[in-house]
Amino acid sequence: MAQANTVDTIEVIPSGKALGAEIRGIDLSKETPEDVRDVLKKAWADHLVLLFRGQKLEDEHLLAAADIFGGQQLAGSRAFFLKAGFKPGETHRVASKAGISIVSNLDKDGKPVKYTEAVGSLELDWHTDNSYVDVPPAGSLLHARIVPVDGGGETSFNNQYLAYETLPDDLQQEIDGKHIRHDNLRNTAGRFRPTVEPPKSREDIEGPAHPIVRIHPVTGKRALYLGRKYEWPSSHVVELDDAASEDLLTRLWRHATQDRFKWTHSWIAGDLVQWDNRCTMHQRNPVDHTQPRVLHRALIKGESIISAWNPEAAA
Protein backbone atom coordinates (compact mmCIF):
# COMPACT_ATOMS: atom_id res chain seq x y z
CA MET A 1 0.00 0.00 0.00
CA ALA A 2 1.32 3.40 -0.97
CA GLN A 3 2.13 5.77 1.84
CA ALA A 4 -0.83 7.87 2.97
CA ASN A 5 -1.01 11.64 2.57
CA THR A 6 -0.48 13.83 5.64
CA VAL A 7 -1.62 17.34 6.52
CA ASP A 8 2.01 18.43 7.06
CA THR A 9 2.78 18.59 3.36
CA ILE A 10 -0.41 20.27 2.10
CA GLU A 11 -0.25 23.83 0.80
CA VAL A 12 -3.24 25.91 -0.37
CA ILE A 13 -2.24 28.60 -2.85
CA PRO A 14 -5.08 30.95 -3.90
CA SER A 15 -5.22 31.97 -7.57
CA GLY A 16 -5.45 35.65 -6.66
CA LYS A 17 -8.62 35.87 -8.77
CA ALA A 18 -12.30 35.74 -7.79
CA LEU A 19 -12.05 31.98 -7.09
CA GLY A 20 -9.68 29.04 -7.36
CA ALA A 21 -6.68 27.66 -5.46
CA GLU A 22 -3.91 25.19 -6.20
CA ILE A 23 -3.39 22.41 -3.69
CA ARG A 24 0.20 21.19 -3.43
CA GLY A 25 1.74 18.35 -1.47
CA ILE A 26 -0.91 15.71 -2.03
CA ASP A 27 -1.12 12.59 -4.20
CA LEU A 28 -4.74 11.58 -4.79
CA SER A 29 -3.74 8.04 -5.80
CA LYS A 30 -2.77 7.51 -2.16
CA GLU A 31 -4.93 7.20 0.90
CA THR A 32 -6.31 10.39 2.43
CA PRO A 33 -6.82 10.21 6.20
CA GLU A 34 -9.69 12.09 7.85
CA ASP A 35 -7.63 15.15 8.85
CA VAL A 36 -6.37 15.54 5.26
CA ARG A 37 -9.95 15.28 4.00
CA ASP A 38 -10.98 18.04 6.39
CA VAL A 39 -8.26 20.34 5.03
CA LEU A 40 -9.36 19.63 1.46
CA LYS A 41 -13.04 20.15 2.23
CA LYS A 42 -12.31 23.49 3.90
CA ALA A 43 -10.15 24.59 0.95
CA TRP A 44 -12.99 23.66 -1.43
CA ALA A 45 -15.55 25.63 0.58
CA ASP A 46 -13.18 28.63 0.71
CA HIS A 47 -11.99 28.65 -2.91
CA LEU A 48 -14.78 26.90 -4.92
CA VAL A 49 -12.37 25.45 -7.49
CA LEU A 50 -9.26 23.40 -6.62
CA LEU A 51 -6.35 22.49 -8.89
CA PHE A 52 -4.10 19.51 -8.18
CA ARG A 53 -1.16 19.20 -10.58
CA GLY A 54 0.86 16.13 -11.54
CA GLN A 55 -1.75 13.54 -10.56
CA LYS A 56 -1.40 10.02 -11.99
CA LEU A 57 -4.93 8.74 -11.53
CA GLU A 58 -6.89 5.74 -12.71
CA ASP A 59 -10.69 5.96 -12.79
CA GLU A 60 -10.90 4.28 -9.39
CA HIS A 61 -8.76 7.08 -7.89
CA LEU A 62 -11.02 9.69 -9.43
CA LEU A 63 -14.06 7.98 -7.91
CA ALA A 64 -12.24 7.72 -4.56
CA ALA A 65 -11.59 11.48 -4.76
CA ALA A 66 -15.33 12.02 -5.29
CA ASP A 67 -15.92 9.97 -2.14
CA ILE A 68 -13.80 12.41 -0.12
CA PHE A 69 -16.22 15.23 -0.93
CA GLY A 70 -19.55 13.46 -0.49
CA GLY A 71 -19.73 10.38 -2.73
CA GLN A 72 -20.28 9.66 -6.41
CA GLN A 73 -23.15 10.55 -8.74
CA LEU A 74 -23.96 9.23 -12.22
CA ALA A 75 -23.93 11.78 -15.04
CA GLY A 76 -27.42 12.75 -16.22
CA SER A 77 -26.31 12.17 -19.83
CA ARG A 78 -25.44 8.51 -19.25
CA ALA A 79 -29.08 7.44 -19.23
CA PHE A 80 -29.67 9.22 -22.58
CA PHE A 81 -26.75 7.41 -24.19
CA LEU A 82 -27.74 4.01 -22.82
CA LYS A 83 -31.34 4.58 -23.99
CA ALA A 84 -30.00 5.38 -27.47
CA GLY A 85 -28.17 2.05 -27.61
CA PHE A 86 -24.63 3.08 -26.65
CA LYS A 87 -22.81 0.32 -24.78
CA PRO A 88 -20.58 1.05 -21.77
CA GLY A 89 -16.88 0.93 -22.71
CA GLU A 90 -17.68 0.70 -26.43
CA THR A 91 -17.45 4.37 -27.32
CA HIS A 92 -15.44 7.39 -26.34
CA ARG A 93 -18.40 8.72 -24.39
CA VAL A 94 -19.85 6.04 -22.18
CA ALA A 95 -17.14 4.72 -19.85
CA SER A 96 -17.21 1.18 -18.50
CA LYS A 97 -17.24 2.51 -14.95
CA ALA A 98 -20.66 4.02 -14.30
CA GLY A 99 -19.42 7.05 -12.34
CA ILE A 100 -17.03 8.19 -15.08
CA SER A 101 -17.75 10.40 -18.12
CA ILE A 102 -15.16 10.69 -20.87
CA VAL A 103 -14.54 14.10 -22.40
CA SER A 104 -12.69 13.27 -25.59
CA ASN A 105 -12.24 14.44 -29.17
CA LEU A 106 -11.14 11.03 -30.45
CA ASP A 107 -13.21 9.08 -32.93
CA LYS A 108 -13.66 5.30 -32.87
CA ASP A 109 -10.25 4.86 -34.50
CA GLY A 110 -8.55 7.03 -31.89
CA LYS A 111 -8.08 10.02 -34.21
CA PRO A 112 -8.82 13.58 -33.04
CA VAL A 113 -11.85 15.11 -34.80
CA LYS A 114 -14.10 18.12 -34.38
CA TYR A 115 -17.39 16.38 -33.65
CA THR A 116 -17.88 13.39 -31.35
CA GLU A 117 -20.65 12.41 -28.94
CA ALA A 118 -18.20 13.46 -26.23
CA VAL A 119 -18.18 17.12 -27.45
CA GLY A 120 -14.42 17.06 -27.02
CA SER A 121 -13.37 19.78 -29.48
CA LEU A 122 -16.19 22.28 -29.26
CA GLU A 123 -16.32 25.56 -27.47
CA LEU A 124 -18.65 25.30 -24.47
CA ASP A 125 -20.64 28.24 -23.20
CA TRP A 126 -20.96 29.04 -19.53
CA HIS A 127 -22.90 26.40 -17.60
CA THR A 128 -23.07 24.42 -14.41
CA ASP A 129 -23.00 20.63 -14.76
CA ASN A 130 -26.21 18.62 -14.80
CA SER A 131 -28.49 21.39 -13.55
CA TYR A 132 -31.17 19.62 -15.65
CA VAL A 133 -31.64 16.83 -13.08
CA ASP A 134 -33.71 17.04 -9.88
CA VAL A 135 -30.67 16.72 -7.60
CA PRO A 136 -27.68 18.13 -9.47
CA PRO A 137 -24.15 17.03 -8.53
CA ALA A 138 -22.44 19.09 -5.81
CA GLY A 139 -19.25 19.16 -7.80
CA SER A 140 -17.22 17.76 -10.67
CA LEU A 141 -13.70 16.36 -10.89
CA LEU A 142 -11.94 16.56 -14.25
CA HIS A 143 -8.60 14.82 -14.80
CA ALA A 144 -6.50 15.57 -17.87
CA ARG A 145 -4.95 12.51 -19.51
CA ILE A 146 -4.02 13.99 -22.90
CA VAL A 147 -4.26 17.70 -23.75
CA PRO A 148 -3.14 19.68 -26.81
CA VAL A 149 0.03 21.72 -26.60
CA ASP A 150 -0.99 25.36 -27.16
CA GLY A 151 -4.17 24.00 -28.68
CA GLY A 152 -6.86 25.77 -26.70
CA GLY A 153 -9.38 24.05 -24.46
CA GLU A 154 -8.67 26.30 -21.48
CA THR A 155 -11.46 26.15 -18.89
CA SER A 156 -12.70 29.27 -17.11
CA PHE A 157 -14.67 29.29 -13.88
CA ASN A 158 -16.73 32.04 -12.31
CA ASN A 159 -17.91 32.82 -8.80
CA GLN A 160 -21.71 32.88 -8.52
CA TYR A 161 -21.69 33.99 -4.87
CA LEU A 162 -20.11 37.21 -6.12
CA ALA A 163 -22.54 37.38 -9.03
CA TYR A 164 -25.41 37.23 -6.53
CA GLU A 165 -23.85 39.68 -4.08
CA THR A 166 -23.26 42.30 -6.81
CA LEU A 167 -26.69 42.06 -8.46
CA PRO A 168 -28.19 45.49 -9.12
CA ASP A 169 -31.27 46.25 -6.98
CA ASP A 170 -33.71 46.00 -9.90
CA LEU A 171 -32.52 42.51 -10.85
CA GLN A 172 -32.51 41.48 -7.21
CA GLN A 173 -36.19 42.44 -6.96
CA GLU A 174 -37.19 40.92 -10.28
CA ILE A 175 -35.84 37.46 -9.47
CA ASP A 176 -37.35 37.31 -5.99
CA GLY A 177 -39.31 34.07 -5.58
CA LYS A 178 -38.70 32.96 -9.18
CA HIS A 179 -37.53 29.66 -10.68
CA ILE A 180 -35.89 28.49 -13.90
CA ARG A 181 -36.95 25.33 -15.69
CA HIS A 182 -33.68 23.68 -16.74
CA ASP A 183 -33.86 22.17 -20.25
CA ASN A 184 -32.69 18.55 -20.32
CA LEU A 185 -33.20 18.05 -24.08
CA ARG A 186 -29.77 19.37 -25.07
CA ASN A 187 -26.21 18.43 -24.17
CA THR A 188 -23.51 20.74 -22.88
CA ALA A 189 -22.59 21.82 -26.41
CA GLY A 190 -26.23 22.84 -27.06
CA ARG A 191 -27.00 19.89 -29.36
CA PHE A 192 -30.07 17.73 -28.93
CA ARG A 193 -29.49 14.47 -27.16
CA PRO A 194 -29.90 11.22 -29.05
CA THR A 195 -33.62 10.35 -29.64
CA VAL A 196 -34.84 13.87 -28.69
CA GLU A 197 -37.33 15.78 -30.89
CA PRO A 198 -36.54 19.55 -31.10
CA PRO A 199 -39.07 21.55 -29.01
CA LYS A 200 -41.54 23.97 -30.65
CA SER A 201 -42.66 25.87 -27.56
CA ARG A 202 -41.89 26.09 -23.86
CA GLU A 203 -44.48 23.34 -23.20
CA ASP A 204 -42.13 20.90 -24.95
CA ILE A 205 -39.25 21.66 -22.58
CA GLU A 206 -38.54 18.94 -20.06
CA GLY A 207 -36.47 19.32 -16.93
CA PRO A 208 -36.79 20.38 -13.29
CA ALA A 209 -37.59 23.88 -12.02
CA HIS A 210 -34.95 25.20 -9.62
CA PRO A 211 -34.86 28.49 -7.67
CA ILE A 212 -32.81 31.26 -9.33
CA VAL A 213 -30.96 31.69 -6.05
CA ARG A 214 -29.83 28.73 -3.98
CA ILE A 215 -28.22 28.44 -0.57
CA HIS A 216 -24.97 26.50 -0.34
CA PRO A 217 -25.39 23.70 2.21
CA VAL A 218 -21.83 24.02 3.56
CA THR A 219 -21.13 27.75 3.54
CA GLY A 220 -24.72 28.95 3.99
CA LYS A 221 -24.07 31.61 1.33
CA ARG A 222 -26.43 32.52 -1.52
CA ALA A 223 -25.46 31.96 -5.15
CA LEU A 224 -27.09 32.63 -8.50
CA TYR A 225 -28.09 29.35 -10.14
CA LEU A 226 -28.68 29.86 -13.86
CA GLY A 227 -27.70 26.45 -15.28
CA ARG A 228 -27.33 26.95 -19.01
CA LYS A 229 -28.82 29.25 -21.67
CA TYR A 230 -29.76 27.73 -25.02
CA GLU A 231 -31.57 29.01 -28.05
CA TRP A 232 -35.32 29.53 -27.49
CA PRO A 233 -37.47 27.56 -26.78
CA SER A 234 -35.45 26.23 -23.90
CA SER A 235 -34.78 26.96 -20.23
CA HIS A 236 -37.11 29.70 -18.99
CA VAL A 237 -38.39 31.52 -15.94
CA VAL A 238 -41.43 29.54 -14.86
CA GLU A 239 -43.34 32.53 -13.44
CA LEU A 240 -42.92 34.79 -16.54
CA ASP A 241 -44.23 34.73 -20.12
CA ASP A 242 -41.84 33.99 -22.99
CA ALA A 243 -40.73 37.53 -23.74
CA ALA A 244 -40.33 38.58 -20.11
CA SER A 245 -38.44 35.37 -19.36
CA GLU A 246 -35.96 35.87 -22.21
CA ASP A 247 -35.45 39.49 -21.22
CA LEU A 248 -34.76 38.67 -17.57
CA LEU A 249 -32.48 35.73 -18.39
CA THR A 250 -30.48 37.79 -20.88
CA ARG A 251 -29.83 40.46 -18.26
CA LEU A 252 -29.00 37.88 -15.58
CA TRP A 253 -26.53 36.06 -17.84
CA ARG A 254 -24.87 39.32 -18.85
CA HIS A 255 -24.34 40.16 -15.19
CA ALA A 256 -23.27 36.67 -14.09
CA THR A 257 -20.59 36.14 -16.75
CA GLN A 258 -18.49 39.25 -16.22
CA ASP A 259 -14.70 38.84 -16.32
CA ARG A 260 -14.30 40.15 -12.79
CA PHE A 261 -15.88 36.94 -11.41
CA LYS A 262 -13.58 34.66 -13.43
CA TRP A 263 -10.40 32.57 -13.25
CA THR A 264 -9.03 30.66 -16.26
CA HIS A 265 -7.10 27.41 -16.13
CA SER A 266 -4.72 26.23 -18.90
CA TRP A 267 -4.48 22.45 -18.76
CA ILE A 268 -1.43 20.25 -18.69
CA ALA A 269 -1.62 16.46 -18.58
CA GLY A 270 -1.93 15.21 -15.00
CA ASP A 271 -4.01 18.19 -13.82
CA LEU A 272 -7.07 17.44 -11.75
CA VAL A 273 -9.51 20.32 -11.35
CA GLN A 274 -12.42 20.10 -8.99
CA TRP A 275 -15.25 22.63 -9.00
CA ASP A 276 -18.39 23.32 -7.02
CA ASN A 277 -21.52 23.25 -9.22
CA ARG A 278 -23.60 24.94 -6.52
CA CYS A 279 -21.80 28.28 -6.66
CA THR A 280 -19.73 28.37 -9.87
CA MET A 281 -20.15 28.06 -13.63
CA HIS A 282 -17.52 27.05 -16.20
CA GLN A 283 -16.83 27.56 -19.88
CA ARG A 284 -14.35 26.06 -22.36
CA ASN A 285 -12.41 27.63 -25.20
CA PRO A 286 -12.45 25.79 -28.54
CA VAL A 287 -9.89 23.02 -28.97
CA ASP A 288 -7.50 22.52 -31.90
CA HIS A 289 -9.31 19.46 -33.26
CA THR A 290 -6.17 18.14 -34.96
CA GLN A 291 -4.67 17.41 -31.55
CA PRO A 292 -5.95 14.72 -29.17
CA ARG A 293 -7.65 15.78 -25.93
CA VAL A 294 -8.91 13.25 -23.41
CA LEU A 295 -10.11 13.94 -19.89
CA HIS A 296 -12.02 11.79 -17.43
CA ARG A 297 -14.73 13.26 -15.23
CA ALA A 298 -16.42 12.10 -12.06
CA LEU A 299 -19.33 13.83 -10.34
CA ILE A 300 -19.64 14.48 -6.62
CA LYS A 301 -23.01 13.52 -5.17
CA GLY A 302 -25.37 16.42 -4.68
CA GLU A 303 -28.06 17.13 -2.10
CA SER A 304 -31.56 18.57 -2.54
CA ILE A 305 -31.31 22.20 -3.58
CA ILE A 306 -31.89 24.64 -0.74
CA SER A 307 -34.03 27.42 -2.17
CA ALA A 308 -33.28 30.98 -1.10
CA TRP A 309 -37.06 31.53 -1.35
CA ASN A 310 -37.88 28.76 1.09
CA PRO A 311 -34.74 27.69 2.97
CA GLU A 312 -36.52 25.71 5.70
CA ALA A 313 -38.17 23.43 3.11
CA ALA A 314 -34.88 21.72 2.20
CA ALA A 315 -34.95 17.99 2.76
Ligand SMILES: [Fe+2]
Ligand atom coordinates in the same frame (compact mmCIF):
# COMPACT_ATOMS: atom_id res chain seq x y z
FE1 LIG B 1 -19.35 21.08 -17.80
